[in-house]
Amino acid sequence: MKTLLKILGVIILLAVVYAVIAMLAFSKNYHFEKSVVINAPKEKVWQHVGSLKEYNVWDPFSKADKDIVITYSGAGDKVGDSYHWKGNDKVGEGEQSVKETVPNEKLVTKLHFIKPFEGDAKATFILTPEGNGTKVTWAIDNELNTMMKIMKPMMDMNMKTMFDQGLGDLKKLAEK
Numbered sequence: 001m002k003t004l005l006k007i008l009g010v011i012i013l014l015a016v017v018y019a020v021i022a023m024l025a026f027s028k029n030y031h032f033e034k035s036v037v038i039n040a041p042k043e044k045v046w047q048h049v050g051s052l053k054e055y056n057v058w059d060p061f062s063k064a065d066k067d068i069v070i071t072y073s074g075a076g077d078k079v080g081d082s083y084h085w086k087g088n089d090k091v092g093e094g095e096q097s098v099k100e101t102v103p104n105e106k107l108v109t110k111l112h113f114i115k116p117f118e119g120d121a122k123a124t125f126i127l128t129p130e131g132n133g134t135k136v137t138w139a140i141d142n143e144l145n146t147m148m149k150i151m152k153p154m155m156d157m158n159m160k161t162m163f164d165q166g167l168g169d170l171k172k173l174a175e176k
Contacts, residue, residue, distance in 0.1 A: 028143050028144050028145075029141070029143060029144075030140075030141065030142050030143065030144045030148075030152070030155070031139065031140070031141050032139065032140050032155075032156065032159045032160075032163070033137055033138060033139035033140070033163075034137075034138055034160070034163040034164065034167055035135055035136060035137040035138070035167075036135070036136055036167040036168070036170070036171055037130050037131070037133050037134070037135050037136075038133050038134050038135075038136060038170070038171045038174045038175060039132065039133045039175050040133060040134060040174045040175055041133075041134065042104050042105070042127045042128075042129060042134040043104050044134075044174055045127055045134045045136060045170075045174045046103065046104045046105075046127060047174075048170055048173050048174050049107060049125045049127065049136065049170070050077055050101065050103060050104070050107055051075070051076040051077040052072065052076035052077070052081060052082070052083050052096060052098065052109070053072060053075070053076040053077075053083075054076070055076075056070060056083070057173065058166055058169040058170045058173055059166055060162045060163075060165040060166040060169070061091065061162060061166075062085060062087070062091065064087070064088075064090050064091050065087035065088045065090060065091040067087070067088070068085055068086070068087035068088075068091055069085065069086045069087070070083050070084070070085050071083060071084045071085075076098070077098070077101065078098060078101065079098050079099065079100065079101060080097065080098065081097065081098045082095055082096060082097035082098065083095065083096055083097075089116065092113060092114070092115045092116050092117075093113075093114040093115040094111060094112055094113040094114050094115070095111070095112045095114070096109050096110070096111050096112075096123070097109060097110050097112075099122075104127060105126070105127055105128075106124070106125065106126050106127070107124070107125045108122065108123070108124050108125075109122070109123045109124075110122060110123075111123055111140075111142075119142060119143075119145075120142065120143075121140055121141060121142035122140070122141045122142070123138070123139070123140050124137075124138070124139045124140075124141070125137070125138055125139075126139075134174075136167065136170065138163055138166070138167060140159065
């Protein structure tokens with residue numbers, strides 16, 4: 001029994017040490033990005049990236065809830081257009097709006113998360129020619145609070161999984 005308590009004590013101590021180091025060492029500025037090369041011209045890829053409505057066809061986050069409710073404001077491809085989503089606990093609730101668009105090159109959106117936590121982030125999609133195809137870079141930037149700093153390694157793993165899935169689905173759609 002004493003050995004079990006010692007092991008448990010060491011695990012708790014390590015968790016506390018990690019939390020303190022994470023709070024002090026990790027930056028509050030969070031940036032994550034992934035890229036994929038799609039064998040299609042950027043005009044064809046843009047059809048799937050340049051509109052919030054088309055984005056939600058391949059977006060892995062909205063696919064996490066088959067009963068998600070999405071309400072659009074505008075066509076989804078102009079500055080000021082937006083959508084509101086409300087889903088299960090995994091998807092939460094929030095809004096995404098177009099902040100900048102350069103057709104066939106760049107889309108910048110603002111994400112406003114309402115549930116399960118309040119927060120804002122910026123998502124960016126950049127399309128650049130690459131050989132006979134198009135390189136798509138998807139990035140997200142936000143500010144981490146103290147608790148999110150502790151969870152940063154898990155966030156990175158989750159973002160990698162979701163971005164890989166989304167960019168893979170985008171590649172399949174755009175290469176058809």
